[in-house]
Amino acid sequence: MTIASAARPAWRTAHGAIALDRPVILGILxxxxxxxxxxxxxxxxxxxxxxxxxxxxxxxxxxDVGGESTRPGATAVPAAEEAARVTPLVRAIARRWPSxxxxxxTVKAGVAQQAVEVGAWIVNDVSGLRLDAALGSVVASQGAxxxxxxxxxxxxxxxxxxLATYGPDxxxxxxxxxxxxxxxxxxxxxxxxxxxxxxxIGFSKRTEHSTAVIAGLDRFTALxxxxxxxxxxxxxxxxxxxxxxxxxxxxxxxAACVAALDRGARIFRVHDVRAARRALDVAWAIxxxx
Numbered sequence: 646m647t648i649a650s651a652a653r654p655a656w657r658t659a660h661g662a663i664a665l666d667r668p669v670i671l672g673i674l675x676x677x678x679x680x681x682x683x684x685x686x687x688x689x690x691x692x693x694x695x696x697x698x699x700x701x702x703x704x705x706x707x708x709d710v711g712g713e714s715t716r717p718g719a720t721a722v723p724a725a726e727e728a729a730r731v732t733p734l735v736r737a738i739a740r741r742w743p744s745x746x747x748x749x750x751t752v753k754a755g756v757a758q759q760a761v762e763v764g765a766w767i768v769n770d771v772s773g774l775r776l777d778a779a780l781g782s783v784v785a786s787q788g789a790x791x792x793x794x795x796x797x798x799x800x801x802x803x804x805x806x807x808l809a810t811y812g813p814d815x816x817x818x819x820x821x822x823x824x825x826x827x828x829x830x831x832x833x834x835x836x837x838x839x840x841x842x843x844x845x846i847g848f849s850k851r852t853e854h855s856t857a858v859i860a861g862l863d864r865f866t867a868l869x870x871x872x873x874x875x876x877x878x879x880x881x882x883x884x885x886x887x888x889x890x891x892x893x894x895x896x897x898x899x900a901a902c903v904a905a906l907d908r909g910a911r912i913f914r915v916h917d918v919r920a921a922r923r924a925l926d927v928a929w930a931i932x933x934x935x
Contacts, residue, residue: 652869652909657838658766658790663707663746665871668906668925671748671914672697672705673877676712676730677722693734694741701745704922707767709914710734710760711750715771715848717804717880724755732759739764748792752800754779761787769914771796771803771848773826774833781833791835792873793826795819795845808849815854816861819844824868841912842870846901847879855881859901862908873912876901899924907932 655662663669674697697708712730713722722730735747748767749760754777757768761783767790774781776799784791796803811818823842830840844858844865855876858865865872876882882897883889889897895917902913902921906928915921 652866653838653871655838656790656841656871656912657788657836658746659761659788660746660764660766663766663790665911668929669706669912670704670918670922670925671707671709671873671912672700672703672918673914673916674700674708674710674734675714676710676734677714690733690737694737697738697742700918701742703919705745705918707746707748708738709748709750709769710738710765711769712756713751713800715800715804721800724753727751727753728756728759731756732763735760735765736763748790752776752780754783757789758783758787761789766790767792770794771800771843771845773823774829775826776800781830781835784830784839785834788839790839790841791830792841792843793823793830794843794873795823795826795848797822797849803848805849806851809851809854811854815850816857816864819850819854819858820864820868823865827868827870837870840870841873842868843873843875843914846874846876847881850881852881852884855879856885859905859908862905862910866909871912872905872910873914874902874905874910875914876905877915877917895920903928 655664710731712727746766748769749765750769751757752770752772768784769792771794773793797808846855877898878891878894882894903924906925913921
């Protein structure tokens with residue numbers, strides 16, 4: 646296995662650069678009651694802090710805090726409610742582990758503003774700056790890093806299949822739409838070295854689209870930005886396995902992560918940090934010998 650080189654050696658954020666010279670694990674903290682994976686649901690601050698500590702001990706390089714589910718059929722959460730879920734958690738984690746990079750998973754400018762003010766380093770926008778015109782300006786003014794993910798529709802539709810319609814070259818279509826996201830970020834004043842792109846595995850994509858995205862990651866690295874992937878326990882893994890429920894999708898998640906690493910991904914957003922850390926570290930070590 647020969648791992649593709651990363652587009653950039655580091656990711657600029659609100660509190661310093663994150664080196665991308667090895668696989669970076671982004672551990673998921675869902676501060677929402679309706680996450681698709683029950684193992685990722687956190688509803689109380691003390692529980693969340695215990696889970697954050699567990700993820701860090703298992704090898705997470707950074708944590709991603711979200712207060713609005715994007716599972717199929719999810720209901721949009723009012724900004725005030727979402728902020729009430731994530732801001733206290735971001736503040737508490739930043740105080741306890743100030744050197745651990747923190748990402749806030751939101752599509753709303755107001756939620757992002759509050760989270761960055763209390764300690765978030767990065768804004769993870771699953772809409773790629775489509776849904777809130779003010780979000781890019783918040784990221785730029787705060788000097789935060791940003792993840793631009795490919796998706797279509799609002800949070801209630803983006804994880805479904807009704808918008809998963811592509812031409813004969815779906816990877817090309819997705820890359821072009823991510824290019825639009827990048828231009829929105831630049832127009833808002835976000836510098837290139839603060840941008841990471843995410844092709845949005847499982848979002849507005851059927852199984853054949855998600856597998857094509859992983860197989861064709863070199864076409865996304867050609868855009869010139871580091872790549873984050875989030876295959877963790879997604880529906881496409883269950884469908885490939887013949888209908889596996891989320892609880893039985895760990896092995897498939899690890900396979901997808903290693904395949905993505907081989908093709909240039911450097912940041913991996915996962916629920917199962919220990920397993921992903923071990924799998925990716927072994928793949929990285931083997932690649933270093935080849």
